[in-house]
Amino acid sequence: MRRATITGWGKCTPPAVLTNHDLEGVMDTNDEWITTRTGIKERRITHTETSDMAAVAGRQAIAAAGLEPEDIDMLIVATCTPDRIIPSAASYAQSKMGTTNAACLDVNAACSGFIYGLSIANGMIATGAASKVLLVGAEKLSTLLDIEDRTTAVLFGDGAGAVVLEPATGDDGVLALNLGTDGKLAEILTVSGFGTEALGDTMSQYSLTMDGPEVFRNAVTQMGEAATRAVADAGLVLDDVDVLIPHQANTRIIDATARRMKLPPEKVYVNITGYGNTSAASIPIALTEALESERVGPGANVLFVAFGGGLTWGAACVRLGERVTALGTSDVRLPETTATGLELLMERQDERRRRRGTS
Numbered sequence: 001m002r003r004a005t006i007t008g009w010g011k012c013t014p015p016a017v018l019t020n021h022d023l024e025g026v027m028d029t030n031d032e033w034i035t036t037r038t039g040i041k042e043r044r045i046t047h048t049e050t051s052d053m054a055a056v057a058g059r060q061a062i063a064a065a066g067l068e069p070e071d072i073d074m075l076i077v078a079t080c081t082p083d084r085i086i087p088s089a090a091s092y093a094q095s096k097m098g099t100t101n102a103a104c105l106d107v108n109a110a111c112s113g114f115i116y117g118l119s120i121a122n123g124m125i126a127t128g129a130a131s132k133v134l135l136v137g138a139e140k141l142s143t144l145l146d147i148e149d150r151t152t153a154v155l156f157g158d159g160a161g162a163v164v165l166e167p168a169t170g171d172d173g174v175l176a177l178n179l180g181t182d183g184k185l186a187e188i189l190t191v192s193g194f195g196t197e198a199l200g201d202t203m204s205q206y207s208l209t210m211d212g213p214e215v216f217r218n219a220v221t222q223m224g225e226a227a228t229r230a231v232a233d234a235g236l237v238l239d240d241v242d243v244l245i246p247h248q249a250n251t252r253i254i255d256a257t258a259r260r261m262k263l264p265p266e267k268v269y270v271n272i273t274g275y276g277n278t279s280a281a282s283i284p285i286a287l288t289e290a291l292e293s294e295r296v297g298p299g300a301n302v303l304f305v306a307f308g309g310g311l312t313w314g315a316a317c318v319r320l321g322e323r324v325t326a327l328g329t330s331d332v333r334l335p336e337t338t339a340t341g342l343e344l345l346m347e348r349q350d351e352r353r354r355r356r357g358t359s
C-alpha cells in the first residue's frame with residue numbers, strides 16, 4: 001500500500017506580537033509566572049481570519065513542493081477556530097489560494113488536529129482517493145481569549161502551518177501513526193456557547209475554560225504512550241528518532257514527556273517561546289522552522305505527538321525524503337497592519353464586554 005510523504009511545507013505567523021509585558025498591563029499576571037510555568041514569552045495575534053492564514057501557509061507549502069495550487073486534489077484544514085461553522089475554513093482557504101481542484105474539509109480534534117489530519121491524508125493517499133493533499137493547521141485562538149481569565153488568556157496565540165503530502169516512492173513517508181480520544185474528559189478543556197447547544201445565544205458568551213492541571217497530567221501520559229507506540233509500530237527504536245516535534249502547549253509538558261520517553265533535550269524541537277500554544281498549527285509551524293533552519297536533514301526520522309481538547313491525542317512517526325529544501329517560494333503574504341497585538345486583543349475584549357453588557 002502506498003504511503004504519504006511530506007514534499008512541501010510552509011507557515012504563516014501574523015505580524016502583530018503580544019508580549020508577556022503587554023499582558024501585565026491589562027491583567028493580574030506577570031512575565032516571571034508565565035515564563036516559568038509555560039515557557040512562553042510572546043505570541044502572535046492575527047488581524048485576519050483563520051482561512052487567510054491557512055491560505056498563506058498553504059501557498060508556501062505548495063511552492064515548496066514545486067506544485068501549482070490547481071495540482072492539489074484534497075485540502076484539509078485542521079482547526080478548532082474556523083471562520084464560520086459553515087462553510088469550512090478549508091472552503092474559504094481554497095478560494096483564497098486557488099486550489100480549485102481540491103475537495104475541502106475541516107478537521108476538529110483541537111490541538112491534536114494536525115495529527116488527525118495527517119492520518120486522513122495518509123489514508124486517502126494509501127487508497128488512491130487522493131494523490132496531492134494539502135494539510136493545513138490554522139488557528140485564530142485569540143478570538144477565544146478572555147483577559148478576565150488569567151489561567152487561559154496567557155497561553156494561546158494565532159498562526160498557521162502547512163504540509164503537502166504525496167505518495168512516497170522510497171522508504172520515506174508516514175511510517176506509523178496512532179490516535180486516541182477520551183470523551184469522558186471532554187469538560188476539562190472546552191469552548192462552550194458556540195454550537196447547537198448555544199443556538200439563539202448569538203455566541204455572546206462563549207469563552208474557553210480549562211482545568212489546567214488535569215490537562216497537564218493527561219497530556220504527559222497520553223503523549224508519552226502515543227509517541228512510544230508510534231516509534232515501535234514504525235519498527236524503530238528511540239535512538240532512531242532524530243527529532244521529536246511535539247505540540248507546543250507548555251515547555252514543562254514537553255520536558256516531562258521527553259523525560260518519560262527518555263529522549264535527550266537536544267532531540268526535542270521547542271519554539272513555544274515565540275508563539276504560545278497555536279493548537280493545530282503548532283506542529284506544522286515547528287516543522288517548517290526545523291526544515292528552514294536545517295535542524296532536520298535528509299531521511300530524518302521525525303516524531304510528531306500532540307494532545308488537545310476532547311481529550312484527544314495522537315502520534316506519528318514520519319521519515320523525511322532526501323529533499324529537505326524548498327523547490328520554490330511564494331510571495332503571498334497577509335495584508336499589512338499597523339495594529340499591535342495588544343490593540344487587537346483589547347478590541348476583541350471590548351466587544352466581548354459590550355455583548356455581555358459589562359462595559
Ligand SMILES: CC(C)(COP(=O)(O)OP(=O)(O)OC[C@H]1O[C@@H](n2cnc3c(N)ncnc32)[C@H](O)[C@@H]1OP(=O)(O)O)[C@@H](O)C(=O)NCCC(=O)NCCS
Nearest residue numbers: 029030033037111150151154212213215216249250307308
Ligand atoms: C495552565 C498551567 C500553565 C497552570 O500551571 P500550574 O502550575 O498548573 O498552575 P495552577 O493552575 O496550579 O495555579 C497556580 C497558581 O497560579 C495562579 N495563576 C494562574 N494563572 C496565572 C497567571 N496567568 N499569572 C499569574 N498567576 C496565575 C493561580 O491562580 C494559582 O494561584 P493560587 O495558588 O493562589 O491559587 C498548567 O496547568 C498547564 O500548562 N496545563 C496544561 C494546559 C494546556 O496545555 N492546555 C492546552 C491543551 S492543548
